[in-house]
Amino acid sequence: MPLEPRVESHHFEALGTTCSLFAAGASRGELLEGEFWIRRLGARLTRFSPDSELSQLNAAAGRWVEVGPELEILLRESLGAFEKSGGLVNVAVLPSMLAIGYTRPLSDGTVTATLEAAHPAPALPDVLDVRRGEARIEPGSALDLGGIAKGWMADRLCERLGPNALANIGGDLNATGAGPDGCGWPVALAGVTLMLRDQGAATSSTRRRRWGGVHHLIDPRTGLPAQTGLDEVSVVAASGVDAEVVAKTALLIGPDLAPAYCAAHALAWWWSGPDDH
């Protein structure tokens, strides 16, 4: 009888959320290196620090700015997500997020909610140019990489942690390999356990990060917090970043179109509306 691989786990707070790393056959030191990688990258990609790479790009107002390889990849992923979602997953919603008061981490205290200055987001390819090692954003536009960054980081972390690992960054996760006992990684989705193997999962929701009657999930078509008839969508897809894009798109297209969309793009899915609490 083959021995089951020993699974090492590590849990910590980073990027304003809870992160969990699991790896079969990896050392605790390797998981700690994963944590440091998240923290280093998070510091470069946060919009809440004026010194971050992303903030400097946002502030460059039309000038080409040098970007590191990770930010360059994430910007290209964001353009791909815009394309795949028909424009619904648009990282250029930051001006609307700022307009409704999401100007600092919500853990720093409540902010004032206003809707007057919010406006529809521009098409991302119209305001973002990326070339090798450089990027440019049109003046007046700004980006928040949000869930795309978390899903992408979960995918990359699993690559770093070896062939049998799970990385969960605030609910955006990637499960690679056969899991602890060879049947996949047991992951809960809406209270149901699913055995994930070389798959990702993510949840998009309007029930968290709320303040003053608004929430953080912006509908780029209006620039306002989304009101589509769905409150929360969780999906399993081929990767963490794919799951993030599909979950957010399904939530934004609403209950009439989400079933067909999820059937075409997700491997498993769950949703809930305002009446389903």
Place this chain on the structure above:
Amino acid sequence: MRTVLLKVGATAFTIAATALSALYVTSHLKNSAAPLRPPVLSASRGVAFSAGGGTVTVGPSVQPGNVQPVSSTYAS
């Protein structure tokens, strides 16, 4: 005489190859009754059930489990 033999031989070989190829192709026509879709697409399209105050649909490439989950997806 030798040239004529070579020409006749080459012609006969060509005709024979053509005839054999035609026979081979006609005897290996695609079976019109063969399934046109890979089996995975004719597998179950997934099961749906109520859970967590909503509806879960699990497609054929994801297996439900009955063990304690080590992690979960959630809104953060």
